[in-house]
Amino acid sequence: MLHPIEIKQVNISDAAPLLELSRKTFFDAFLHQNNTADMETYAATAFTLQKFEKELGTADSEFYFALIEGNIAGYIKLNYNTAQTELQDTNALEIERIYILQQYQGQQIGKHLINFVIDTAISKKLNYVWLGVWEHNEKAISFYKNKGFEQFGSHPFMLGGDEQTDILMRKSL
Numbered sequence: 001m002l003h004p005i006e007i008k009q010v011n012i013s014d015a016a017p018l019l020e021l022s023r024k025t026f027f028d029a030f031l032h033q034n035n036t037a038d039m040e041t042y043a044a045t046a047f048t049l050q051k052f053e054k055e056l057g058t059a060d061s062e063f064y065f066a067l068i069e070g071n072i073a074g075y076i077k078l079n080y081n082t083a084q085t086e087l088q089d090t091n092a093l094e095i096e097r098i099y100i101l102q103q104y105q106g107q108q109i110g111k112h113l114i115n116f117v118i119d120t121a122i123s124k125k126l127n128y129v130w131l132g133v134w135e136h137n138e139k140a141i142s143f144y145k146n147k148g149f150e151q152f153g154s155h156p157f158m159l160g161g162d163e164q165t166d167i168l169m170r171k172s173l
């Protein structure tokens with residue numbers, strides 16, 4: 001039986017567990033398809049306590065944990081207005097990151113988080129939710145399509161020394 005999923009906003013005091021979760025889920029998701037040196041180069045600047053404290057303190061950025069029986073199962077990062085990594089459309093909401101720990105994947109937690117984001121965007125009268133996803137992350141792309149997202153563009157993304165392509169996807173509300 002599936003346990004209830006609780007969504008809790010992450011505070012600045014949770015920066016250390018958020019950092020640990022972010023680093024772990026990132027390596028679990030992408031190490032098998034990428035070069036370790038590129039992953040480590042990226043991680044050295046992306047996953048530091050200083051960076052996470054800054055991100056948590058950024059107006060218009062929000063992190064949420066998904067909790068199952070009080071245990072952290074995953075997280076999401078949302079950006080509004082100028083905190084969005086691009087577009088910066090005041091009528092849009094960006095999902096910058098969504099990561100579920102491997103042992104909790106396939107249990108509807110990602111879907112629950114996406115539904116939470118869509119409901120939040122609707123309540124704020126925004127026009128669409130958008131995100132960028134690595135073109136080779138087929139599992140996530142299928143998941144987003146399943147939730148009604150459609151491709152509307154692409155952009156380059158540097159993973160260490162490897163230039164990759166992110167597909168931009170959007171769900172109109």
Ligand SMILES: CC(C)(COP(=O)(O)OP(=O)(O)OC[C@H]1O[C@@H](n2cnc3c(N)ncnc32)[C@H](O)[C@@H]1OP(=O)(O)O)[C@@H](O)C(=O)NCCC(=O)NCCS
Binds near residue numbers: 029099106111142146
């Ligand atoms: C992608 C991810 C967020 C999905 O979350 P999840 O909790 O595993 O997915 P869910 O169990 O909520 O699945 C929700 C729906 O998507 C479907 N789905 C999940 N994975 C799928 C896949 N590989 N192909 C097709 N559909 C899929 C499920 O069948 C389910 O469908 P339903 O709504 O009809 O029941 C999660 O697997 C993850 O964290 N992956 C690694 C990190 C990552 O790639 N993040 C995205 C970076 S852009």
